[in-house]
Amino acid sequence: MKRSREKAASELFAAVYPRLAGWCRRLVDDETAHEIASEAFTRLWARWTAVAEPQGFLYVTAANLVRDHWRKLERERRTVHRVTAETAVRPQTEQPDPSVRMLVQSLPERLRVPILLHYYADMPIREVSLLTGRKEGTVMSDLHTARELLRAHLRRSLDHTR
Numbered sequence: 001m002k003r004s005r006e007k008a009a010s011e012l013f014a015a016v017y018p019r020l021a022g023w024c025r026r027l028v029d030d031e032t033a034h035e036i037a038s039e040a041f042t043r044l045w046a047r048w049t050a051v052a053e054p055q056g057f058l059y060v061t062a063a064n065l066v067r068d069h070w071r072k073l074e075r076e077r078r079t080v081h082r083v084t085a086e087t088a089v090r091p092q093t094e095q096p097d098p099s100v101r102m103l104v105q106s107l108p109e110r111l112r113v114p115i116l117l118h119y120y121a122d123m124p125i126r127e128v129s130l131l132t133g134r135k136e137g138t139v140m141s142d143l144h145t146a147r148e149l150l151r152a153h154l155r156r157s158l159d160h161t162r
Helices: 002-025 030-046 054-087 100-106 109-120 125-132 136-160
Strands: none
Touching: 002 030, 002 054, 030 054, 054 100, 054 109, 054 125, 100 109, 100 136, 109 125, 109 136, 125 136
């Protein structure tokens, strides 16, 4: 039994790891992408018998780890900014960051996960639907809502920089 479990995990790793790490690499730097992909597999292995859809579990876990990484970077950026502002003679006002990555990070999870899977992992809507357990129409609606929110955020950010 243990041997077949290890073989199944090994086959899943060989089949999914390159695509998962590549997907993560679109969102974070190369080293962090491999760390996140590896951590997703570690978490899957810890719950192996309880996970019905391993590939979906891996992508959702990786998306959450990417989000945590982005949050950490944002905290670090704010801390550096605060320290720099405190030591500056004339503190400058911070411009809103219009980066799409930060805007995607700010989306609610129900909108963020489909965006990450569809646009960053190049998954078709049908596959996103299967992985998230949502109907295809719901996924399409969530993608539309997310795009509209991102468009509005980008407009506001660009208006502030002029």
